[in-house]
Amino acid sequence: MTAELTVAVWPGITPRLLRDGPESLAEYQQAGGYGALADSEYLLSEVQASGLLGRGGAAFPLAVKLRAVRDNGRGASGTVVIANGEEGEPASIKDRWLLRNRPHAVLDGLRLASGIVGADRAVVYVSDSTAAASVARALDELPGDLDRVAVELLTVAPGYVAGEETAAVHVVNGGPAKPTDKPPRPFEEGVAGRPTLISNVETLAHLAYLHQHGAQTFRQLGTEASPGTFLATITGAGRAPALYELPHGIAFADLLTLHGVSADRVRGALMGGYFAGLVNHDIVGATLDHESVRGLGSGLGCGAIGILTDDCPVAVAASVLAYFDRENAGQCGSCFNGTAAMAAVATGLRDGVATQEDLDRLTRWSVVLRGRGACATLDGAANVAASLLAQFPDQVHRHLEKGCQACRSGAFTAARPYEVESLEAVVSV
Numbered sequence: 402m403t404a405e406l407t408v409a410v411w412p413g414i415t416p417r418l419l420r421d422g423p424e425s426l427a428e429y430q431q432a433g434g435y436g437a438l439a440d441s442e443y444l445l446s447e448v449q450a451s452g453l454l455g456r457g458g459a460a461f462p463l464a465v466k467l468r469a470v471r472d473n474g475r476g477a478s479g480t481v482v483i484a485n486g487e488e489g490e491p492a493s494i495k496d497r498w499l500l501r502n503r504p505h506a507v508l509d510g511l512r513l514a515s516g517i518v519g520a521d522r523a524v525v526y527v528s529d530s531t532a533a534a535s536v537a538r539a540l541d542e543l544p545g546d547l548d549r550v551a552v553e554l555l556t557v558a559p560g561y562v563a564g565e566e567t568a569a570v571h572v573v574n575g576g577p578a579k580p581t582d583k584p585p586r587p588f589e590e591g592v593a594g595r596p597t598l599i600s601n602v603e604t605l606a607h608l609a610y611l612h613q614h615g616a617q618t619f620r621q622l623g624t625e626a627s628p629g630t631f632l633a634t635i636t637g638a639g640r641a642p643a644l645y646e647l648p649h650g651i652a653f654a655d656l657l658t659l660h661g662v663s664a665d666r667v668r669g670a671l672m673g674g675y676f677a678g679l680v681n682h683d684i685v686g687a688t689l690d691h692e693s694v695r696g697l698g699s700g701l702g703c704g705a706i707g708i709l710t711d712d713c714p715v716a717v718a719a720s721v722l723a724y725f726d727r728e729n730a731g732q733c734g735s736c737f738n739g740t741a742a743m744a745a746v747a748t749g750l751r752d753g754v755a756t757q758e759d760l761d762r763l764t765r766w767s768v769v770l771r772g773r774g775a776c777a778t779l780d781g782a783a784n785v786a787a788s789l790l791a792q793f794p795d796q797v798h799r800h801l802e803k804g805c806q807a808c809r810s811g812a813f814t815a816a817r818p819y820e821v822e823s824l825e826a827v828v829s830v
Contacts, residue, residue, distance in 0.1 A: 450616035457601030473596035487564035490674035495632035500532035504539035510605025528559035561728035580776035623649035627690035637708035673702020678788030707819035716813035733774035
């Protein structure tokens with residue numbers, strides 16, 4: 402039986418994004434949603450003042466993206482906005498939860514972003530069929546277009562690379578869900594050759610909150626460099642998965658307490674879903690903000706954190722690299738061959754058959770393969786390999802010596818490590 406997903410807000414704060422159950426149009430409007438966009442330039446200045454960072458993984462400032470698309474669209478045939486809800490990361494559930502339960506917050510953010518950049522076309526891009534049905538119902542509830550912006554719902558087959566920004570553009574333009582070479586980047590030339598803003602659905606929901614409450618209120622939670630709250634998917638440690646709304650800057654040790662995990666049991670964590678790689682026990686002393694986690698050589702990414710307790714980090718890395726090997730787009734030789742090679746060494750290391758020469762090759766590949774290919778899949782694989790070697794040298798050495806007790810009693814193996822399998826939720830908001 403699949404464990405239910407816990408959905409909860411950090412104690413003592415008022416929820417900004419999470420709520421108990423799906424939200425109707427009437428409920429959203431009663432709470433202040435879909436307010437008039439009186440001055441798009443003023444809202445852009447508020448986004449700038451808020452310091453709102455993208456929640457899709459890269460933590461890029463939203464104001465910079467909005468301004469770039471707006472400026473590139475001047476004198477052109479208009480701009481396009483894509484709400485990216487294709488959550489191909491198996492260890493994350495936040496985007497699907499938002500689309501299923503708060504579609505109007507996402508659509509409101511889409512409306513506001515379209516108003517700022519001057520878009521006349523918007524796309525909600527998803528792969529989860531239940532999320533798609535929720536968005537379709539929400540669009541049917543609306544009396545017309547979103548402030549004269551035509552909105553379409555586009556459903557794509559799920560896949561790790563399908564949510565990459567150029568893959569999303571490729572699909573909207575009628576192609577397969579595979580990344581394309583850059584430049585040009587979508588903010589320069591995207592859908593139908595027009596400047597295109599691609600924004601994660603959580604980011605857009607925060608934009609809607611910001612429009613209602615202002616930059617000063619937005620900054621009342623979080624840190625100076627990482628303001629506001631974020632949605633964190635927490636898995637591992639033998640516990641049921643959870644989706645928490647957390648203020649940036651809380652202590653990781655306090656999150657462990659909330660989640661019911663003893664800090665003494667924690668070996669480390671798999672950060673940012675799979676992309677940011679592994680971090681060792683030092684994570685227990687960190688705070689959950691971009692600057693602190695970056696200081697450990699890792700990243701918050703999409704907010705997905707897999708807690709490692711009994712699982713051997715070598716075995717976890719082997720499973721993640723095998724996943725990258727299967728999920729790469731198969732169109733760039735460096736990625737197709739590189740992910741396979743790194744996965745093979747990590748698997749051999751887990752199984753006690755790798756040699757020092759294999760390890761030397763893995764070390765070299767984790768450096769020289771970065772930045773190759775059309776998307777960041779190969780970078781993610783390199784992050785996992787490099788972080789394993791840097792963060793867990795003792796465990797790597799034990800595997801070379803065939804001395805890992807955890808793997809002797811049954812190595813961790815998973816086709817989709819720390820996947821959240823069910824969205825059936827026990828809500829505490």
